[in-house]
Amino acid sequence: MRVVVVGAGPAGMAAARTAADAGAEVVMVDSEPEAGGQYLRGRARFEHPGVTHLKNTEVWMVEGDSLHLRGPGGARLLRFDALVIATGAYDRPLPFPGWDGPGVITAGAAQALAKQGVTLAGRVIVTGTGPFLLPVATALQDLGSTLVGVYEASSPTRWLREAKAITANRHKIGELASYRKVLPRLETRTAVIAKHGDRVTVAKLDSQWRPISHRTEHADLVCVGYGFLPRTDLLPNASRTHDFLDVDDHQRTSVANVYAAGEVTGIGGADLAEAEGVVAGAAAAGRRPPAKALEAVRRGRLFAAALARAHEVQPGWQTWLHPDTTVCRCEKVRLEDLTDATSMRELKLTSRVALGRCQGRICARNAAELTGVPFDGQRRVIAVPIPLGELAELPEDKS
Amino acid sequence: MKVTFNGLRREVAHVAELLPGRYFCGIGVCFGCVAEINGVPEVRACRHPLRDGDVIRTQS
Amino acid sequence: MHPDVVVMGAGIIGAACAQALKARGLGVVVLDRHGPASGTSAAGEGNVLVSDKGPGPELDLARASRALWPELAQDAEWEEKGGLVVATTPSAVVPLHAFAAAQREAGIDACEISVEDALTHEPHLNREITAAVHYLQDAQLNPVKATRSLLRGIEVRLAEVSTTDGRSVTTSDGVISCGAVVNATGPWARDFGVNVLPRRGVVLVTTPIPGTIRHKVYDADYVGAVSSGDADLQTSGVVESTQAGTVLIGSSRQRKGFDETIESRVLTALAQRAIAMFPMLRNVPVMRAYGGFRPYAPDHLPIIGEDPRTPGLWHATGHEGAGVGLAPATGRLLAQLLTGEDPLVDPRPFRVDRPEVMV
Numbered sequence: 001m002r003v004v005v006v007g008a009g010p011a012g013m014a015a016a017r018t019a020a021d022a023g024a025e026v027v028m029v030d031s032e033p034e035a036g037g038q039y040l041r042g043r044a045r046f047e048h049p050g051v052t053h054l055k056n057t058e059v060w061m062v063e064g065d066s067l068h069l070r071g072p073g074g075a076r077l078l079r080f081d082a083l084v085i086a087t088g089a090y091d092r093p094l095p096f097p098g099w100d101g102p103g104v105i106t107a108g109a110a111q112a113l114a115k116q117g118v119t120l121a122g123r124v125i126v127t128g129t130g131p132f133l134l135p136v137a138t139a140l141q142d143l144g145s146t147l148v149g150v151y152e153a154s155s156p157t158r159w160l161r162e163a164k165a166i167t168a169n170r171h172k173i174g175e176l177a178s179y180r181k182v183l184p185r186l187e188t189r190t191a192v193i194a195k196h197g198d199r200v201t202v203a204k205l206d207s208q209w210r211p212i213s214h215r216t217e218h219a220d221l222v223c224v225g226y227g228f229l230p231r232t233d234l235l236p237n238a239s240r241t242h243d244f245l246d247v248d249d250h251q252r253t254s255v256a257n258v259y260a261a262g263e264v265t266g267i268g269g270a271d272l273a274e275a276e277g278v279v280a281g282a283a284a285a286g287r288r289p290p291a292k293a294l295e296a297v298r299r300g301r302l303f304a305a306a307l308a309r310a311h312e313v314q315p316g317w318q319t320w321l322h323p324d325t326t327v328c329r330c331e332k333v334r335l336e337d338l339t340d341a342t343s344m345r346e347l348k349l350t351s352r353v354a355l356g357r358c359q360g361r362i363c364a365r366n367a368a369e370l371t372g373v374p375f376d377g378q379r380r381v382i383a384v385p386i387p388l389g390e391l392a393e394l395p396e397d398k399s
Numbered sequence: 400m401k402v403t404f405n406g407l408r409r410e411v412a413h414v415a416e417l418l419p420g421r422y423f424c425g426i427g428v429c430f431g432c433v434a435e436i437n438g439v440p441e442v443r444a445c446r447h448p449l450r451d452g453d454v455i456r457t458q459s
Numbered sequence: 460m461h462p463d464v465v466v467m468g469a470g471i472i473g474a475a476c477a478q479a480l481k482a483r484g485l486g487v488v489v490l491d492r493h494g495p496a497s498g499t500s501a502a503g504e505g506n507v508l509v510s511d512k513g514p515g516p517e518l519d520l521a522r523a524s525r526a527l528w529p530e531l532a533q534d535a536e537w538e539e540k541g542g543l544v545v546a547t548t549p550s551a552v553v554p555l556h557a558f559a560a561a562q563r564e565a566g567i568d569a570c571e572i573s574v575e576d577a578l579t580h581e582p583h584l585n586r587e588i589t590a591a592v593h594y595l596q597d598a599q600l601n602p603v604k605a606t607r608s609l610l611r612g613i614e615v616r617l618a619e620v621s622t623t624d625g626r627s628v629t630t631s632d633g634v635i636s637c638g639a640v641v642n643a644t645g646p647w648a649r650d651f652g653v654n655v656l657p658r659r660g661v662v663l664v665t666t667p668i669p670g671t672i673r674h675k676v677y678d679a680d681y682v683g684a685v686s687s688g689d690a691d692l693q694t695s696g697v698v699e700s701t702q703a704g705t706v707l708i709g710s711s712r713q714r715k716g717f718d719e720t721i722e723s724r725v726l727t728a729l730a731q732r733a734i735a736m737f738p739m740l741r742n743v744p745v746m747r748a749y750g751g752f753r754p755y756a757p758d759h760l761p762i763i764g765e766d767p768r769t770p771g772l773w774h775a776t777g778h779e780g781a782g783v784g785l786a787p788a789t790g791r792l793l794a795q796l797l798t799g800e801d802p803l804v805d806p807r808p809f810r811v812d813r814p815e816v817m818v
């Protein structure tokens with residue numbers, strides 16, 4: 001019985017450990033040099049005698065009962081009996097005039113840099129929505145940056161409707177305390193809506209995120225994060241909701257023998273991701289998931305659902321753009337270039353939006369909302385670019 | 400790190416400093432930072448651990 | 460108000476039919492499940508080719524279409540880039556030259572050029588090629604933009620059709636009465652009574668390398684793969700750039716119903732064929748692969764005309780991989796037959812009551 005886990009963040013590590021403890025032969029594949037994922041980047045110590053950890057290895061396709069890998073040893077085909085997808089999520093940026101120029105990066109990029117001890121600027125702003133902005137701001141401040149502001153687009157009153165979720169997840173309130181140093185700089189119903197050089201336009205927003213007043217701040221770096229988009233490339237045909245993979249209470253996806261855990265199923269923090277990993281790892285190894293983990297998932301999902309509601313992106317952001325504002329960075333497609341298409345495919349092929357190197361990972365969702373076409377999710381056959389020469393020489397033998 | 404960037408010698412702590420406006424997501428998703436690194440085209444620079452002597456050339 | 464004609468399918472063929480019918484003063488409504496160019500039309504490279512057809516009725520239709528496209532495709536990235544067909548083995552030289560000679564007889568600009576001249580046209584081409592023919596008339600367009608351009612001023616409704624009797628169509632939104640119905644549903648045309656089967660194709664797309672590949676370049680064995688009826692996987696090297704600089708790599712043919720799975724063995728075969736023609740592509744990354752279904756008629760000819768079993772039901776389908784290239788003449792022929800005008804080409808080879816077509 002071989003369980004393959006893709007991703008070595010909190011969910012992937014938990015799935016790998018649990019499946020190995022249940023007696024399965026486990027291979028954990030990850031694109032980074034060390035386990036930990038984006039959350040624990042390089043700070044996790046992962047060792048388990050039952051788990052083979054393939055580092056610096058990218059999975060570019062799932063085909064039948066095999067994964068196509070690219071890694072230090074070249075291309076190889078890895079067979080599995082059960083597969084756990086724990087590939088996580090990445091920041092969703094919203095476009096505004098100047099977001100494609102220097103001095104704008106995602107909040108996740110700022111955090112990844114901070115975890116490597118690097119900060120790019122003296123005066124920084126963090127703008128977006130959701131509690132994940134706070135650790136980013138804290139990390140930047142700890143590295144000596146001047147925090148001009150942390151701007152939360154949503155209203156905190158939206159959380160008042162979520163008493164049930166909060167009661168079930170009291171520890172989340174405790175986490176807030178660790179960010180107390182940046183709370184004085186937190187402004188809600190506020191967002192960066194333009195940046196020209198170091199001049200940043202900061203707006204107060206109404207409940208729909210339409211600007212109602214604005215001012216100018218000076219900053220060298222703006223870090224943007226309006227929630228997260230899941231990395232679902234490996235399962236182009238799996239059932240999903242708002243692009244997050246649908247799973248049952250044993251973390252099974254709609255694809256036979258394939259499980260999913262962590263932020264690829266929804267955003268609820270590292271503790272939920274880890275609990276999902278335990279459930280998925282057990283189920284993938286053919287065991288009954290532990291009751292404690294199932295209960296943690298149940299509670300965590302209450303919080304995740306509340307989080308999604310309280311920090312849902314509101315349509316007023318679309319008014320921040322000018323006709324010449326870039327929507328698609330790769331192909332330099334502007335708002336005014338978007339066509340009156342009926343489908344995503346028609347929109348792409350008439351405007352070139354989402355047809356560049358990122359294949360719509362950054363812009364497709366935003367372009368769909370700007371034009372009203374149904375968002376068809378992220379359905380790509382090749383999860384990472386692969387040189388033609390490697391495709392021509394794919395191994396046929398499975399290992 | 401001492402590197403050659405588009406033919407010029409530069410000293411930087413991180414590859415992000417070389418690529419303002421291109422380094423964006425930092426985790427290999429946006430492909431904004433693709434560059435030719437030590438002769439290999441289409442490398443996502445954010446995923447490349449920078450070393451002394453690296454030769455980096457940005458692509459169109 | 461009942462429309463004179465309901466066109467089922469808003470792909471390139473349905474759009475061309477609608478455009479030609481509207482130009483003759485008829486009221487037209489186009490129905491589609493997913494909107495303009497959402498199926499086969501968006502899954503191809505937008506080829507307008509004469510090079511891949513031997514003398515016969517399909518070449519006549521292709522030439523008539525080629526003459527009509529430049530005016531119709533003004534807003535659709537129309538590019539008269541020319542085709543370059545290359546032989547890659549010594550034994551392929553004689554058949555390629557014979558094919559080109561027969562096309563010249565039929566009036567096609569098929570210029571046999573030296574290997575050296577071929578390398579001037581395409582500097583990155585493999586120096587090992589054995590022969591080359593340059594087709595000046597081959598062109599390319601953006602099929603989605605072309606479809607939208609043809610549909611300008613024509614009502615397109617999002618609806619799924621369940622049945623038609625030639626005088627009305629029953630849709631997910633109710634029944635529409637009309638004077639005639641055109642079945643332009645491409646590979647899904649079998650649902651309305653003609654023997655059209657899906658023939659799978661997969662295309663690889665590379666990261667941009669602008670200016671590297673200038674023509675549509677393909678291996679002479681492509682013509683054989685197109686005319687084969689084999690259900691098993693067949694591949695041939697077909698390489699060309701888009702205006703954005705990405706390189707499209709085909710082509711594969713496979714009959715396996717509407718199975719959308721993409722198989723790595725198909726990707727591998729396409730990559731091998733492309734590198735054999737352009738060795739420099741070895742280091743270029745593929746960033747996307749996509750598949751589609753060609754509407755395949757077992758006798759390899761489009762189906763254009765009225766269904767003798769169901770008066771009022773007209774078919775325009777079965778163009779396999781050549782729908783974009785054949786669309787304007789197909790639309791015009793159908794409209795001419797429907798309104799009693801003299802047809803621009805002999806319609807008999809395309810009639811519906813062929814033994815391979817009636818089901």
